[in-house]
Amino acid sequence: MIVRTAAPLDVVRVRRDFPIFERTVRGKRLVYLDNANSTQKPRAVLEAERSFYERGYANIHRGVYLLSQEATEAYDRARARVAGFIGAKNPAEVVFVRGTTEGINLVASSWGRSHLAAGDEVVVSEMEHHSGIVPWQLACAAAGARLRVIPVTDAGELDLDAASAMITPKTKFVSLIHVSNAMGTINPVREVVDLAKRHGIPVLLDGAQAISHGPIDVEALGCDFYVFSGHKLFAPTGIGVLWGRAALLDAMPPYQGGGNMIHTVTFEKTTYAPLPFKFEAGTVNIAGALGLHAAIDYVEGLSWDAIAAHERTLLARALDRLAAIPGLTLQGKPAHRAPVISLTVEGIHPHDIGTVLDAEGIAVRAGHHCAQPLMARFGVPATVRASLSFYNTLEDVDALGTGIERSIEVFRG
Amino acid sequence: MSDLRDLYQEVILDHSKRPRNFRKPETVTGEAHGRNPLCGDTLTVFVDVKDGTIKDIAWEGHGCAISTASASMMTESLKGKTLAEGNNLFEWFHRLLTAPPDLGAPAGPLGKLAVFSGVREFPVRVKCATLAWHTLRAALDRDARPVSTE
Numbered sequence: 093m094i095v096r097t098a099a100p101l102d103v104v105r106v107r108r109d110f111p112i113f114e115r116t117v118r119g120k121r122l123v124y125l126d127n128a129n130s131t132q133k134p135r136a137v138l139e140a141e142r143s144f145y146e147r148g149y150a151n152i153h154r155g156v157y158l159l160s161q162e163a164t165e166a167y168d169r170a171r172a173r174v175a176g177f178i179g180a181k182n183p184a185e186v187v188f189v190r191g192t193t194e195g196i197n198l199v200a201s202s203w204g205r206s207h208l209a210a211g212d213e214v215v216v217s218e219m220e221h222h223s224g225i226v227p228w229q230l231a232c233a234a235a236g237a238r239l240r241v242i243p244v245t246d247a248g249e250l251d252l253d254a255a256s257a258m259i260t261p262k263t264k265f266v267s268l269i270h271v272s273n274a275m276g277t278i279n280p281v282r283e284v285v286d287l288a289k290r291h292g293i294p295v296l297l298d299g300a301q302a303i304s305h306g307p308i309d310v311e312a313l314g315c316d317f318y319v320f321s322g323h324k325l326f327a328p329t330g331i332g333v334l335w336g337r338a339a340l341l342d343a344m345p346p347y348q349g350g351g352n353m354i355h356t357v358t359f360e361k362t363t364y365a366p367l368p369f370k371f372e373a374g375t376v377n378i379a380g381a382l383g384l385h386a387a388i389d390y391v392e393g394l395s396w397d398a399i400a401a402h403e404r405t406l407l408a409r410a411l412d413r414l415a416a417i418p419g420l421t422l423q424g425k426p427a428h429r430a431p432v433i434s435l436t437v438e439g440i441h442p443h444d445i446g447t448v449l450d451a452e453g454i455a456v457r458a459g460h461h462c463a464q465p466l467m468a469r470f471g472v473p474a475t476v477r478a479s480l481s482f483y484n485t486l487e488d489v490d491a492l493g494t495g496i497e498r499s500i501e502v503f504r505g
Numbered sequence: 506m507s508d509l510r511d512l513y514q515e516v517i518l519d520h521s522k523r524p525r526n527f528r529k530p531e532t533v534t535g536e537a538h539g540r541n542p543l544c545g546d547t548l549t550v551f552v553d554v555k556d557g558t559i560k561d562i563a564w565e566g567h568g569c570a571i572s573t574a575s576a577s578m579m580t581e582s583l584k585g586k587t588l589a590e591g592n593n594l595f596e597w598f599h600r601l602l603t604a605p606p607d608l609g610a611p612a613g614p615l616g617k618l619a620v621f622s623g624v625r626e627f628p629v630r631v632k633c634a635t636l637a638w639h640t641l642r643a644a645l646d647r648d649a650r651p652v653s654t655e
Contacts, residue, residue, distance in 0.1 A: 118508070441569035443544045444513075447627060451509040459544055473545020473567075502513055503521070503570060 101394065101402040107483050109134040109390070120453025123488045128273050128301055128432050128479030129457050131326045133387075140386035141328060141379045152378055153352060167378050170385035171368070177388045178318060179309035180335050184367040187341070188381055191332035192300040193223040195319030196267065198334055198371060199296055202344040203265065204231030212237040212264040215255070217279075218244040218469055219272045222462040224298050228267055237264070242284075244469055248275040248424025252283060259287045266293055271301035274461040274477065275424030276432030278302070285314040294340060300324055304481065305403060305430045307396050316340055322380060327387035331380025334371070341367050348373040399482045406480045406489055407431040413493035420496065423475050431480035434461070437496065440503045442474045448499040449476075454491055511623030512630070513570065516578075521570035526563040526580035539640030541632055546572045550580075550640045559583050559591060564637065571630050575621065576637035582618055588645065594618070595638050602631050 107113045112132045113122060124132060144166070150159035152167050168183075175183040189195045208214070214228050218241050225239075232239045240263075242255040259266065266288045271278050281297055288295045296317035299308060303320040310318045317340070322331040346353055346364055350373035355363040364370045391399070410433060414420055419438040437445060446458030457477045460467045467473060478492055532553045540547040548566025552559060562580045567573070583591050597613040602624050624634045 441544070441546075443569040443630070443633065444571070447512065447630065448509060450627075467545070473547075502509070503518065 099395075099398060101398040101482060103402065103483065103485055106394065107485075109136070110483055111135060111138070113483070117453040117455070118451055121491075123452070123454040123491045125478040125480060125484065125488065125492060126455045126457050127304070127481040127484075128276075128324075128461075128477065130323050130329070131304060131481055132483065133328065133383075134326055134390050136390045137327055137383045137386045141383045144379050144382050151375055163378060166385075167376070167381050170381040173385045173388055174333055175335075177308070177392070178333075178335055179307075179311050181311070182338060185335055185338050185341065187334040187336070187368040187371040188376055189319075189332045189334050189371075190330055190377070191321035191323065192221075192298060192319050193321075195317075195332055195334035196223055196296065196298060197227045198347040199317050199319075199336070199344075200227035200231040200267070202347045202371075203294075203340070204228070204235060204237075206343070206345055208232065208235035208237045208264055210236030211262070213240050213260070213262045214238070215240045215242060215258055215263050215266045217242040217250055217255075217268055219248070219250070219274065219277065219279075219463065219466045220267070220269050221273050221298065221300065222464070224267055224269055225465070228265075241465075242268075244466065248272065248277050248426045248470075250277075250279050250284070252280065255284055256287055259284075259291065259293065261291055263288070263291060263293050265296070267296045267298070269298040269301070271299075271305070271430045271432070272424075272426075272463075272466070273301050273432065274463040274466050274475070275426060275434050276301075276429035276479075277424065277426035278428040278430055280428075281313060281315070289314065301430060301432065304391075306400055310335055322384040322387065325384070325387050326390060327384040328377075328380045331377045331384050333384075338367055341371070346370055346373070350374045352376075394482065402482050403431045403480060406484055406486065407433075409486055410478065410480065410489045410492065413489060414496070417493065417496055417500070419500065423470050423472060432477065433479070434475040434477050435496075436472055436475050437500060440499060442476045444503060445476050445496060445499045448502055449492070449495045452491065452495045452498065454495050456492070508623070508626050512627055514620045514623065516617060516620045517570065517574040520574035520577040524564075524573050524577040526577065526584070527565060528563045529565060530561045530563050532561070535644040535646075537640050537643035539636050539643070541568070541572070541636055543632070544569060546633065546636060548572070548576055548637060548640060550576070550637060550644045552641070552644050554588065554645070557588050559586050559588065562641070568636070569630075569633050571621075571624065571633040572636050575634045578618060578620075579637045579641065582616065583641075590614075591641075591645075595642065598638060599635065601625075602634055 110132050150163045152164040171186050172183045175186045243251045285295050294316040297315045299320040303325050317336045319334050323329040353373040421436050423434040442458040459474050530551050530553050533551045534554045536551045538549050546568030550564045553561035562583050564576045597615050
């Protein structure tokens, strides 16, 4: 048996890599617990963007001059780095997009338009983010297809028996969130992929939340598409990734037309560029891609084992601390979870808790987390969501507990 | 913490815990439904208007402390007022919430409603404080369309 013991994460040192932690918020130490929404940026990411703009900037693919050539090479290296990061064998299967939302829209629109017909079914889950629901509603409406929804149990987990019954020969596509943004549930995506593969159905996994908490291997997952946003992986906003199997991407029509995605254009007939360029119309977010490259280097430099161990410690402390607060309900208690916690407190609206926490310098999300169907399933209009990352400390978690107790004093007191 | 006490003043907390006029009146000449999709707050405002005077005004629904207190205090402030007085109060209330924080809070006819001046420090909460008032306006217009803050 091999026991892997990573050196523990040096959180004090890690926090020094993130300039944001040098500032205060409302006169208080910043306690940033909104990582499921977006993550803070390490200096290495900021420096990658900055040095590109200061010393290496030109558009890619078009110039015969050195700067453009360098920029193109850096962009290609970023793509190859992403491919390696998610276990993709072929960098041409990595399409840069704006983020998860655009990635899902691209597949729902392009694959849906070319493959869905009246009477077909697309299967999603009750815990999807709105970006995993609405694009498929649009695609289904256009084709006369039907959207079916795998229910969620009281624990906040996928009902796999229902999924098994729902995925039939009528199913043409399965689109599933890998880790729930609202409750942190880590879904048994391999099992769902296996259900789909019995019928040869393609599966898209929404990796927006999964991407920052552990290694992803698309081949091991067995999915056909995997999407994520850079900004949830400590990279800049406006850059994201759609990975898809070449055979599927090749058979899909372009999502957007324009420059860079063509082979030849005439008014009679236009032919398209090969993958991945067919899906990258117009000038892309070059600096964002370089920032994402730097973010991946940064995270892997810390080691996933060390990150996971630290996040497990934080999550366990948070769950213990919160469970001890009278009147507090944890919404969803999945057995396998990322460090994302949704909670409500009896008689106090989540927005009021969010405001009291804000006054203490604590940033959480209060609302429906773009998962209204899941909120409805749990019978709450909104929750307070605390989501942790590797730069959080036990002190941050304790501040959350104290802040919620303070809210209870204010509103019950 | 001073900002927080400015926002959640005692009067606001009191109204949020014990909302006034939380009922449906027997006579209703206008009603409207309002919601804030961002936080799930939802309320219905009922009015009984006769000869240009608000004879009765009440509400039902649920929301955060700010939206609940605002609905409650709005109904207290407007009962017995003329429609013109009600409109004037809405204008002043709106000004109170949107004036730059470094300016003194406009008082005008606001009376107790001036306790909402702390909301200015928390711009995302302005919609919470104005939801009831926008809904009232729809109820007076007998506008059947639901009000949304988004």
